[in-house]
Amino acid sequence: xxxxxxxxxxxxxxxxxxxxxxxxxxxxxxxxxxxxxxxxxxxxxxxxxxxxxxxxxxxxxxxxxxxxxxxxxxxxxxxxxxxxxxxxxxxxxxxxxxxxxxxxxxxxxxxx
Numbered sequence: 001x002x003x004x005x006x007x008x009x010x011x012x013x014x015x016x017x018x019x020x021x022x023x024x025x026x027x028x029x030x031x032x033x034x035x036x037x038x039x040x041x042x043x044x045x046x047x048x049x050x051x052x053x054x055x056x057x058x059x060x061x062x063x064x065x066x067x068x069x070x071x072x073x074x075x076x077x078x079x080x081x082x083x084x085x086x087x088x089x090x091x092x093x094x095x096x097x098x099x100x101x102x103x104x105x106x107x108x109x110x111x112x
Contacts, residue, residue, distance in 0.1 A: 003062055003082070004030030007048070009039050019048055020055030027056045032080060036065030041085040043067070046074050053077040069103035076111050 006026040007014040014022045023033050033056050037044040043066030052061055063075055064082035072081065085093065087100040 001031045003032045003034045003064075003080075005034050005036070005064075006030075006052075007035050009036040009042075009065055016045075016048065016051070019051035023052040023055030023061075027059050032060040032062045034062040034064055034080075034082070036063065039065070041066055043071055044075075049075055049077050067104070069100055069107045072104060072107040073111065081108070 004026060005011060007019055007022050023035075026033055033052065035044065035048065035052055044063055049061070049063065060079045061077065062080035062082055063078045066086060067075070067081045067083040068086040075081070081104075083104065084096070087096055087104050089095045089097045
């Protein structure tokens with residue numbers, strides 16, 4: 001399954017008024033259209049997710065940036081979260097905090 005980055009961190013910038021177009025153009029080339037916030041650990045603007053959803057309809061959408069147990073509910077239009085830093089041990093880029101992971105799983109269950 002191909003998760004393809006679109007208007008993704010560290011790629012060339014896409015103007016916000018073109019997010020829906022970018023997502024729609026990308027959709028035929030990937031299984032899961034995947035976007036992010038502006039950088040690792042930075043949450044995406046919910047309006048960006050809404051534009052992506054508008055551009056791809058019911059196609060799968062993933063978000064790979066800034067997801068935490070505290071903000072997951074803001075991304076109900078997303079089908080898949082790709083997460084690491086949002087649930088890591090404080091100040092530790094490499095190790096997942098089991099309690100934060102459980103909290104994120106619980107938050108996701110509320111979205112289902």
